Every structure is written in C-alpha cells, then in structure tokens.
Amino acid sequence: MINWFKYSAPSTFYPLAGKLIPIFWTLAAILGAVGLYISFFVAPTDAQQGEGYRIIFIHVPASWMSMFIYCVMAFWSLLGLTFNTRLSGMMSSALAPTGALFAFLSLWTGALWGKPMWGAWWVWDARLTSELILFFLYIGFIALQAAIDDPRRADRAGALLSLVGVVNVPIIYFSVKWWNTLHQGASVSLTKSPSMASAMLWGMLIMALAFWAYTIAVALMRARTIMLEREGNTEWVQHLPDVKEAA
Amino acid sequence: MQWQSLSDFFAMGGYGLYVWGSFGVCAITMIAEPLLVKHRRKQALKDIRNNYLL
Numbered sequence: 001m002i003n004w005f006k007y008s009a010p011s012t013f014y015p016l017a018g019k020l021i022p023i024f025w026t027l028a029a030i031l032g033a034v035g036l037y038i039s040f041f042v043a044p045t046d047a048q049q050g051e052g053y054r055i056i057f058i059h060v061p062a063s064w065m066s067m068f069i070y071c072v073m074a075f076w077s078l079l080g081l082t083f084n085t086r087l088s089g090m091m092s093s094a095l096a097p098t099g100a101l102f103a104f105l106s107l108w109t110g111a112l113w114g115k116p117m118w119g120a121w122w123v124w125d126a127r128l129t130s131e132l133i134l135f136f137l138y139i140g141f142i143a144l145q146a147a148i149d150d151p152r153r154a155d156r157a158g159a160l161l162s163l164v165g166v167v168n169v170p171i172i173y174f175s176v177k178w179w180n181t182l183h184q185g186a187s188v189s190l191t192k193s194p195s196m197a198s199a200m201l202w203g204m205l206i207m208a209l210a211f212w213a214y215t216i217a218v219a220l221m222r223a224r225t226i227m228l229e230r231e232g233n234t235e236w237v238q239h240l241p242d243v244k245e246a247a
Numbered sequence: 248m249q250w251q252s253l254s255d256f257f258a259m260g261g262y263g264l265y266v267w268g269s270f271g272v273c274a275i276t277m278i279a280e281p282l283l284v285k286h287r288r289k290q291a292l293k294d295i296r297n298n299y300l301l
Binding site for chain 1: 256259261264265266277281288296
C-alpha cells in the first residue's frame, strides 16, 4: 500500500518527479516516432479525403488531451479544496498551460482540416464552440491565478473555476450527438467497433499515448519549477542538489 | 507506401498546406513548451541563489 499523503509533500514529490521525467520523455519520443511513422507511411490514403485526412493523427489526440487534462485539473482541484494540500494547486497550475496548448492545437488543426473539407476555417458549430470555450477556460484559469498574489488563495480561486468549468467537458464530448453539427461524430467509442481502418486507428491511439507521455513529462517539469518558485524560503529547497549545482 | 517521391510526400496529394500547417505548428509548440519551462526553472534556481543563499 502506497502512502499517498507522503508524496503529497513537495519535498518528497520533487525528487520522485525528477526520476519520472526522463522516463516519460523517452516514452513520448518513442511513441511519437512510431505514431508519426504510422501516420505518414503505414496508414492508407482515405477514399474520400485523400491525404488531407492525415491531420486526424494530431487533431483527435490533441482534442482528447485538451478534455482529459481539464478533468485531471478538476480532480486535483477537488483534492485541494477537500484536503487543503499544497501539491494539488501546484499540479493544477502545472497542467493548465499544457491543456491550453492542446485546446489551441485542437482548434488550429481543426481549422486547417475544416477549410479543405468543409470550405470554412471556422463555423459556430456546437463542437467547435464548446472547444473554444474550453480554451477560454484554460486561459481564464491561468489569468485568474496570475492576478492573485498569494499562491494559496490563487489555488483556491483556480480550483473553483476549474470545478465549475468541468461541466463543459461532457458538453464538448456529446455535442455531436445532442445537436446537429457539421462536425462528424466520434470515430472511436467504447460501445461500438471503430468506423475506421485499423492502421488509422492504431496511428491515432499511439499518437494519443505519445501526447499523454509528453503531458506528464512537461507538467512534472513545470510542477517542480513551481515548487522552486513558491518554496524557495524553505530548508528542503535550499538543500536541494539542483540549487547547489547551479551555483 | 503511397509516396513515389519526396516532392510527392511534401505535396500530400494537394493538401500540403493544411497537413504541414497542422503538423508543423504542433511540432514547433511542443518543442517550445519544454524549452520555456526549462528557462523558467533556470530563473527560479537563480532567484533562490540570489535571495536565500547569499
């Protein structure tokens, strides 16, 4: 049985994260290379969309990650509000910029896919609009935290925003069912077999895993940096080998 | 493999702008983000040395 509360202290989390970061960078690089190889050299040309459909290999994983990261932020926020641990706020803050990046990439690649296939960069469609709101929620979270000087108060305000905002995630996911949208329905679902060639499906899943490993690596790096920024006045930070090495 | 030549690969069956515009921006931002975090970490370590260790 792991004592989770032990790792909720920044002083024990910091060295653990330091060990995990290179592992997840290696995973991200390997999975990314395999995923890109499948995306361009294994997956066949699409019957309807030609080579243009290959945007799917980053569009779908980026969109999934943008929603998933928000849920993880909401989870940390709930933990933070319940147990009042310092780590939870640091984790939410560490994830937000990466979530914002994936929401942006989802919108960007979507626009570049929409133009040749639908004839429009953007439409005020339920799926696109709710994803745009997700992007604004990330930006709002980052701006709100930046506007409050006391980090613990900033964490609580951010936690409330992320918990209220999480209602948007199922709206994005089900938007293609609930409303008539230009955006196509889910290509992959848990309840029925996927409506695509298996090479396409594998490419997409492996790219999603690569993005997932990337997210963990970069969020752990940022969490460690936030610990240094916030706890520079403490003994454990001042005695870190990292601080001494850099001197 | 569906590509006959390198230029064929870059052309992406006429969708080159859209496909490379997507993958390109994705690659640039996903390389830039960890570099920015690295820079922020260096700054944080510098601040600790200047404020607490001297």
